[in-house]
Amino acid sequence: MGAALGSALKPAAGAVIWAAAGRSNATSKRAELADLVGVPDLASLAQRSDVIVSICPPHAAVEVAEQVAEALGDRPDRPVYVDANAVSPDTVRRVGTVLGAEHVVDGAVIGPPAWEAGHTVLLLSGAAAGAVAGLLRGSPFEARVLGTELGTASALKACYAMQSKAMPAVWLAVAAAARGYGVQDALGDLLARDGVDLTAVLDKLEAQAGPKAWRWVGEMEEAADTVAAVGVPDGFSRSAAEMYRRMAQERGTGS
Structure with a gap:
């Protein structure tokens, strides 16, 4: 950049x-x-x-x-x-x-x-x-x-990042929980009925976020601070930061 x-x-x-x-x-x-x-x-x-x-x-x-x-x-x-x-x-x-x-x-x-x-x-x-x-x-x-x-530009960026980075991280949490219970394949079958290819979703997220996951951790923490400052729950971004932290650890990358 x-x-x-x-x-x-x-x-x-x-x-x-x-x-x-x-x-x-x-x-x-x-x-x-x-x-x-x-x-x-x-x-x-x-x-x-x-x-x-x-x-x-x-x-x-x-x-x-x-x-x-x-x-x-x-x-x-x-x-x-x-x-x-x-x-x-x-x-x-x-x-x-x-x-x-x-x-x-x-x-x-x-x-x-x-x-x-x-x-x-x-x-x-x-x-x-x-x-x-x-x-x-x-x-x-x-x-x-x-x-x-x-602060105005950063506030808008943080709100945008909530949908571009925090929302996709939900799939990481969904897949991790399903793996933990041994039901990932069954979950994939159910999602396929709804037109969702879980493997494709995860592969796309890995390609987009994987190399930058360590950097996205900090961005999600800053986004959480942004929404918390105006009384909005910040757990979405905090959780996204943790999922990207785990992704970075799995890849062996970091700052």
Whole structure:
């Protein structure tokens, strides 16, 4: 996603840099193919950038913001910081506390890495949301400004993720319980009468979620925090987080 966003920003920015220290060969290759310029570390990036985009696992969002704040030091012309992570409104407001709310834009991506138009939306809110949307005009990302309040974009992303990630996780729980009681085949037969191919459903979910299950854990926890903050039961997302945690453990993957 970072490579795709960087590529989308190039026409307006001219040059897009990224912090290369400690990143994998695969990440470096994606950045190279997107024609992004690697700099040694986050400090170099922070001092040279007019706009900084954070794309990281949800649990690291605040830590990355703190590292950027430290790297900026006493730089007088503060860059715009786009937190484009799948976090709760409270988390993005914490980022605003770290970097100054007036400099932070709440961003949320709906869809896959965008290399062609029509598939991916970037939700934006915050004081500088309109300016960031302008940088992406004509790019494969459809930028939608939701207002000036931090947390609005993240709230919408969390609600969307409830149906795109929490609801499918019910099938993981159903299948796990059926296996535990030794009735998975019988369950599959019953579901087939209703037009549901359980094996196909699970195979599709494995293909979609499997490689990213460890990352979806954090997203579901943040979604749970989001709904809980407005008095909505958060058990759906907490349970989804646990099912994806188990999936990641079975695959031997993690952050």
